[in-house]
Amino acid sequence: MSSRPVLEVLNLSVEFPTDRGPLRAVDGVSFSVEAGKTLAVVGESGCGKSVTALAIMGLLPPGARLGGAVRLLGEELVGQPGAAWQGRRGRDLAMVFQEPMTSLNPAFTAGEQVAEALRLHEGLSPRAAMDRAVEMLALVRIPDAARRARQYPHQLSGGMRQRVMIAMALACRPRLLIADEPTTALDVTVQAQILALLDELKRDTGTAVVLITHDLGVVADHADQVVVMYAGRIAEAAPAAELFERPEHPYTVGLIGAVPSIEGGATRLASIEGTVPDLRDPPPGCRFAPRCPFAGTDCETPPPLGEVHAGHLSACWRAPLGEGSPLPEPYPPGRDPARTGASQAA
Amino acid sequence: MGLWLLRRIGQILPTLLILSFLIFGLQQLMPGDPALILAGEERGDPQVLAQIRAELFLDRPLWEQYLRWISRVVVGDFGFSWRIREPVGALILEKLPVTFQLAGMAFLIAVLIGVPAGIVSAVKRDRPVDWATNGVALFGISTPNFWLGIMMILLFSVELGWLPPSGYVPLTEDPLQSLATTIMPAFVLGSGIAGVLMRHTRAAMLTALAQDYVRTARAKGLAERVVVAKHALRNALIPVVTLGTIEFGRLLAGAVLTEQIFTIPGFGKLIVDAVFNRDYPVVQGVVLATALIFVLLSLVADLLYMAINPRLRTA
Ligand SMILES: Nc1ncnc2c1ncn2[C@@H]1O[C@H](COP(=O)(O)OP(=O)(O)O)[C@@H](O)[C@H]1O
Ligand code: SF4
Numbered sequence: 277m278s279s280r281p282v283l284e285v286l287n288l289s290v291e292f293p294t295d296r297g298p299l300r301a302v303d304g305v306s307f308s309v310e311a312g313k314t315l316a317v318v319g320e321s322g323c324g325k326s327v328t329a330l331a332i333m334g335l336l337p338p339g340a341r342l343g344g345a346v347r348l349l350g351e352e353l354v355g356q357p358g359a360a361w362q363g364r365r366g367r368d369l370a371m372v373f374q375e376p377m378t379s380l381n382p383a384f385t386a387g388e389q390v391a392e393a394l395r396l397h398e399g400l401s402p403r404a405a406m407d408r409a410v411e412m413l414a415l416v417r418i419p420d421a422a423r424r425a426r427q428y429p430h431q432l433s434g435g436m437r438q439r440v441m442i443a444m445a446l447a448c449r450p451r452l453l454i455a456d457e458p459t460t461a462l463d464v465t466v467q468a469q470i471l472a473l474l475d476e477l478k479r480d481t482g483t484a485v486v487l488i489t490h491d492l493g494v495v496a497d498h499a500d501q502v503v504v505m506y507a508g509r510i511a512e513a514a515p516a517a518e519l520f521e522r523p524e525h526p527y528t529v530g531l532i533g534a535v536p537s538i539e540g541g542a543t544r545l546a547s548i549e550g551t552v553p554d555l556r557d558p559p560p561g562c563r564f565a566p567r568c569p570f571a572g573t574d575c576e577t578p579p580p581l582g583e584v585h586a587g588h589l590s591a592c593w594r595a596p597l598g599e600g601s602p603l604p605e606p607y608p609p610g611r612d613p614a615r616t617g618a619s620q621a622a
Numbered sequence: 623m624g625l626w627l628l629r630r631i632g633q634i635l636p637t638l639l640i641l642s643f644l645i646f647g648l649q650q651l652m653p654g655d656p657a658l659i660l661a662g663e664e665r666g667d668p669q670v671l672a673q674i675r676a677e678l679f680l681d682r683p684l685w686e687q688y689l690r691w692i693s694r695v696v697v698g699d700f701g702f703s704w705r706i707r708e709p710v711g712a713l714i715l716e717k718l719p720v721t722f723q724l725a726g727m728a729f730l731i732a733v734l735i736g737v738p739a740g741i742v743s744a745v746k747r748d749r750p751v752d753w754a755t756n757g758v759a760l761f762g763i764s765t766p767n768f769w770l771g772i773m774m775i776l777l778f779s780v781e782l783g784w785l786p787p788s789g790y791v792p793l794t795e796d797p798l799q800s801l802a803t804t805i806m807p808a809f810v811l812g813s814g815i816a817g818v819l820m821r822h823t824r825a826a827m828l829t830a831l832a833q834d835y836v837r838t839a840r841a842k843g844l845a846e847r848v849v850v851a852k853h854a855l856r857n858a859l860i861p862v863v864t865l866g867t868i869e870f871g872r873l874l875a876g877a878v879l880t881e882q883i884f885t886i887p888g889f890g891k892l893i894v895d896a897v898f899n900r901d902y903p904v905v906q907g908v909v910l911a912t913a914l915i916f917v918l919l920s921l922v923a924d925l926l927y928m929a930i931n932p933r934l935r936t937a
C-alpha cells in the first residue's frame with residue numbers, strides 16, 4: 277500500500293481578487309490519493325471544495341492566484357505552461373461536475389461529446405470513437421446506448437446526463453477522477469446508483485477518485501480516506517472508518533450530528549449553529565471558533581494540523597477530544613458526538 | 623416538422639392578402655392626383671384628364687380598382703407601369719438582382735467583420751482589443767449611411783480615383799467592374815449591420831463562454847481555440863443567425879437610400895421614382911414584392927434556427 281500516490285496536493289492555496297479585497301478560498305491544503313482509492317472531501321457549502329477541485333484540474337478562472345504544489349504521478353503541474361495541464365486533462369485527469377443539467381453542451385449529441393475526448397486523446401477515427409463512446413455509455417448503464425448516443429442532452433434525464441458525464445470523464449481511463457458533488461442534483465435512488473457505478477468503475481480501472489460531497493452519509497459508504505474542510509482549510513483528515521468512530525474536530529462532530537437521523541419514524545436534520553465565515557475577513561485564530569462550543573481564549577491562535585492518532589490529523593487545540601473531554605455536553609441533547617447514531621431523545 | 627412547415631407556408635398567403643389591402647389603401651393617402659401628373663403639359667385640359675382616368679379606371683370605385691389589380695396579381699400579372707409603359711413584373715425582375723447583389727455583398731461584409739470581431743472582443747473581454755472593437759462598432763452603428771457614403775466617394779473616387787463614384791455594371795457583364803461599382807455602397811450599407819452583428823455576437827459569446835458546458839469542454843483537454851470556436855460559438859450562433867436574417871431584411875430597406883447616394887439603378891431607385899411619378903402599379907408591385915421577400919426571409923430564419931438548434935429539431 278506504499279505505492280506512489282496518483283495525486284499529491286501540497287500546501288495548496290487559491291486567492292481570488294475581489295472588489296472588497298482578496299479572498300483566500302483555499303489556504304494551505306494538503307492531501308494525497310492512491311490508485312483505486314477514494315478520498316472524500318467534505319464540508320459545508322462555501323468551504324472551498326470546488327475551488328480545490330478546479331485548482332487540481334488547472335481550470336481556475338483567470339485572475340485567480342494559485343500557490344503550492346499539485347503533483348500528478350509525481351509530476352509537478354503548478355507553474356508549468358497551460359499546455360502541459362491541458363495535455364493532462366481528459367487523459368490522466370478527469371472531472372465530473374456538480375451540475376448534470378448544464379454541464380453537457382446542448383448543441384451536440386451525447387455520443388459526440390463522449391467521442392470527442394477519445395478522438396483527441398486516443399487519436400481514434402470518428403467512427404471508432406463513436407463506437408467506443410457507445411460502449412462507454414453502455415458501461416455506465418445507459419439502456420439502449422446506441423440510440424441514446426444519438427440524442428441531445430435535452431432529451432435525457434438528469435441521472436442519464438450525469439452518466440454521460442461519467443462516461444465522458446472515464447472514456448480515456450484517467451488515473452484520477454474528481455467527482456464534485458456528482459449526485460447532489462439527483463434524486464436519492466439515482467444518487468445511489470451513480471455512486472455504486474463510480475465504485476465499480478474505480479475497482480475495475482484502478483482510477484483514483486476524489487469525491488467531493490457535503491453528505492457524510494455518502495462518505496461513510498464510499499470513501500477510504502476523508503478530508504474535512506472548513507473555511508478553506510483542512511479541519512480534520514482520517515481514514516473513513518476512523519473518522520466516524522472517533523472524530524477529533526468539533527466541526528466534524530457537528531457535521532456527523534448533522535447527518536439526517538431517523539428516530540421514531542420522523543427524520544430530523546440537526547445542524548451546526550451559525551454560518552461559514554466571510555473568507556475576505558476570516559476569524560484571526562481558529563476559523564471555527566465563532567461556532568465552536570469548545571472555543572476558549574487559546575483558540576485565538578490558529579491551531580496547527582497535527583497528528584492525533586496514527587494517520588489521523590486534526591486542527592484543534594482540544595484534540596484528542598477523547599473520553600475526558602474538557603467540556604461536558606458541548607452539543608444540545610441528541611447531538612452528542614460520542615453517541616452519534618445511538619437512540620436519541622427528541 | 624413537415625406539418626409545421628405546411629402551416630407556416632399556409633400563413634404566408636393571408637399575410638400577403640392583408641398587406642395588399644394596406645398597400646392599396648395607404649396609397650390613396652398619397653397627395654397628388656396621378657392623372658394630373660401623367661397628363662404633363664396637358665394637365666389643364668379636362669378632357670385629357672377624363673380620358674386618362676377612364677383608361678386607368680381611376681374613375682371607378684376603389685374596391686373595383688382593387689379587385690382589378692389583385693385578381694391579376696394572384697396569377698402573377700402585376701400590370702403595366704403607367705409611366706414607363708413596361709410590365710411591372712419585368713421591371714421588378716430587372717431591378718431585383720441589382721439590389722440583391724448590393725444587399726448580399728453588404729451582408730457578407732457585415733458577417734465577415736461583425737462575427738469575428740464579436741468573438742474576439744468576447745474572448746478578450748475588458749481588454750484593449752475589446753474596447754477598440756466596441757468603439758469601432760459604435761462608430762459603424764451611429765454613422766449615418768449618407769455621410770459615410772459621401773466621405774468614401776470623396777476619398778476613394780475624388781481624391782484617390784480608385785473606384786467609380788456612381789453607376790452600376792451588372793455582374794454578368796463584367797464581374798470585376800461590377801464589384802468595383804458596388805463595393806463602396808455595400809461597405810456603407812454593411813458597416814452598420816457589422817456593428818449590430820458584432821455586439822450581438824459578443825453578447826451571445828459572453829453568455830456561452832460562461833456556461834458550464836464550456837468548463838466541461840476545457841476539462842476534456844480541448845485546446846482553448848476549439849473550446850471557443852466549437853463549443854461556445856456553436857451555441858452563440860443560434861441567436862445570431864436569427865438576428866442576421868432580420869438584419870438582412872433591414873439591409874434591403876437601407877439599400878433604398880444607399881442606391882440614391884451611389885445612383886445605382888436598383889429596387890430603391892425604382893420605388894423612389896415610382897412614388898414621385900405616382901406610378902401606382904409600380905409602387906404596389908414593388909411593395910408587395912418586398913413584403914413577399916420579408917415573409918420568405920422570416921421563413922428562412924425559422925428554418926435556419928431549427929437547423930442549428932437541436933432542441934427544436936428533435937422536439
Ligand atoms: N471565481 C471566484 N471569485 C471569487 N470568489 C470565488 C470564486 N469561486 C469561488 N469563490 C469563493 O470561494 C469560496 C469557496 O467556494 P467553493 O469552492 O465553490 O465552495 P464549495 O465548498 O461549496 O464547493 C466561496 O466563498 C466562494 O464565494
Ligand atoms: S481550536 Fe478551539 S475553536 Fe477551534 S475547533 Fe478546536 S476548540 Fe474549537
Ligand SMILES: [Mg+2]
Pocket residue numbers: 325326327374456457
Ligand atoms: Mg461546490
